[in-house]
Amino acid sequence: MSKAIVDAVQKHPAPEGLKYIYGTAGFRTKADVLDSVLTRVGLVAALRSRSLKGKWIGVMITASHNPPEDNGVKLVEPLGNMLQEEWEVLSTDMANKANGDEVLQYYNEIASKYKIDLDAPARVVVARDTRASGARLLGCVQDGLKAAGAEVKDYGFLTTPQLHYMVRCLNTEGTKDAYGTPSEKGYYEKFGAAFKTALKGKRPQGSLTIDCANGVGGPKLVELIKYLPPKEEALEIHVVNDNVIKPESLNVDCGADFVKTNQRAPPSSKTGPGDRCCSLDGDADRVVFYFKDQANVFRLLDGDRIATLVASFLGDQVRLAGLADSIKIGVVQTAYANGAATQYVEQHLKLKVDCTPTGVKHLHHAAEKLDIGVYFEANGHGTVIFSADTLDTIAKYEPKNPGQAEALSVLRACIDLINQSVGDALSDALLVEVVLAHKSWTTQEWLSTYTDLPNRLLKVLVSDRTIFKTTDAERRLTSPEGLQKQIDVEVSKVRQGRSFARASGTEDAVRVYAEAATKAEAEDLARKVAELVK
Ligand code: 16G
Ligand code: ZN
Known part of the structure; x- marks a missing residue:
């Protein structure tokens, strides 16, 4: 195995003078300097699996909302969570080793430090988004995995959340926590059936236009639609920006990041006033909703709005089911959540709000401590997770009347509809549709629940950003x-x-964020703070 590892690493030499970091969302940079990183990630994935007695580990090749020429890679833990922080550090160190001998030495060091049996089985699942560089980078990972003697399952193209789903399914197959069938068909069947049950015969008003950022979410959504109830009975979906034949169009003038950053619909959008739209990002783990109001003004319904909508709905169902005393719902946000959203959750919904640093893993960890944890970043990353005790309570509860039975069945279907392994734009979009259908709400009614405080986000270039250290969930320097x-x-x-x-x-x-009572004050405050930071 040692020679195979050295050979694999030498086949994909590291460019000189570059430093790689396993950041908030894995390694991510220009695709043409990633070959060496991918081979080494293959080695780390095999080690991680062996350290967990052969559990399946996921490798996703994607750079999410980044431009088409970028790519990246991240590792997924057995239940679909983000990689443990200790292993992020090991990954960074491995990526920066100079040559085959150093990599091999470090590989063995990790094995001895964590008492990893190098003859134990290693199992790794890989998938990628639709970027042109994906096939080449997949080859690099496979060289690493092969050299480490890992068993590999290659799912081809998947959305990031689909890969997380596969990993969780494979590791729970045949146990009492079995999450689903580890196949694409299994994914569509699970979420399609849950959508139908959760709707309870209610129909969302009008249609939904889904902008897929010309990424992998497009073809996967088209497939998922085949498993949803027919549009005459439930939801009519128009799929737009699903061109994956032209990879250079990925995330260009469309997608969740474009819409959130520019606060406008993709220029190609042909929807009229009141039409409900949403945009996914390039790997379909982020979603934001929007519409044009009667005055043709663009209105955004971002992650904060999805969190408040979903938390209020689940709160109602828990109460109607008679479970309010035993199940508490909480909302997890970051400092970027609009102050009006936080206030609405605390004062109107009367639910607890936790604030964590930016990045899905932080929100996910905080949400895991709650009975039902609703977590969303304002940019549209998020999901809802249910604790093991809560799942048990909901599964075993005997309803006392038909009203309770109805709410209980909606809750159970929502648990199936929400991807528990990670935020999933496709599953989140269907959940929003279920809630709007139950409430008989238009997007305007959804928007009217509270008024966002005017805000401004600025990017400031500084000579050394590492001197900016924060506390209190990044709210204070x-x-x-x-x-x-x-x-x-x-x-x-x-x-x-x-x-x-x-x-x-x-x-x-x-990044500088500011909000205030008026647009002028928010802009002014952001500018002044940016000046101080410079
Ligand atoms: C990454 C994070 C995202 C976060 C963003 C912040 C994941 C999967 N992605 O994209 O959650 O909002 O970074 O970027 O965790 P920033 O640090 O540049 O503001
Ligand atoms: Zn993404």
Whole structure:
């Protein structure tokens, strides 16, 4: 095996002078400098699987909403969670070893440090999005996996959440926690059936247009639609921006990141006032909704809105089922959540709000501590997770009357409809449709639940972003010294002011967020804080 590892690494030499980091969402950069990283990730995946007695580990090749020339890779833990932080560090170190001998030495060091039996089975599942570089990078991972003697299942093209689903299904197959059939068909059948049951014969108003960012979500959505109830009985879906034949169009002028960042519909959109739309990102783990109002003004319904909608609905169903005393719902947000959303959850829905640092893994961990944890980043990443005790309570509960029985059955269907392994744009979009159908709400009614505080996000280029250190879920700076005090002074000058600065985890920049009672005050505050940061 040793020679095979050295040979595989030498086949894909590392470019000189580059430093790779396993960041918030794995390794991500220009695709043409990733070959060496992918081979080494293959080795790490095999080690991780062996350290867990041969459990299946996932490798997803994607760069999400990044431009077409980028790519990336991330590892998935057995239940579909993001890679453990300790292993992120090992991955970073492995990616930066200079040559085959150093890689082999580090491989053996990891094995001895974690007492990994190198003869134990290693099992790894791989999949990729539709980027042109994906096939080549897949070859690089496979070289690493083969050299490490791993058993490999290649699912071809999948959305990121579908890969997480496969990993969880494979590891729970045949146990009491079995999550589903580990195949694409199994995924569509599970989510399609749950959608039908959760609707309870109610029909969403009008149709839904789904912009797929010209990414892998397009063909997968077209497939999923075949498993949904016929449009005459339930939901009519129009699929747009699903061109994966032209990989250079991925995420260009469309998709969730475009819509959220530019606060407008994709230029190609032909929808009229009131038409309900949503956009996925390039690997379909993010979704945001939007529509044009009667005055033709663009209205965004982002991750904060999805969280409030879903939390309020699940809260109602838990109460109607008679379970309010035993099941508590909480919402997890980041500092980017609009202050009005936080206030709405706390004061109107009367639910607990937790705030965590940016990045799905932080929200996921916080949500795991709740009975029902609803977590969404404002940018549309998110899902709902149910604790083992809550699942048990809901499964065993005997309803006392037909009303309770009805709510209980909706809750059970929602559990199946929500991808428990990770935020899934396709499953999240269907969940939103279920809630709107039950509430008989239009997007305008959904929007009217509260009014967002005007806000502004700025990107500031600094000479060294690593000096910006934060505390309190990134809401306050501890370094550079004195800066937080200056920000506080500016915040206190505007009405309903809030502002924070944090180093980006994905770009070489500091992000400044500000909100206030009026647009002018929010813009002004953001500008002033940006000046302080420079
Ligand atoms: C990554 C994160 C996303 C986060 C974003 C923040 C995952 C899967 N993705 O894309 O959740 O919102 O980084 O980027 O965790 P920033 O650090 O550049 O602001
Ligand atoms: Zn994504």
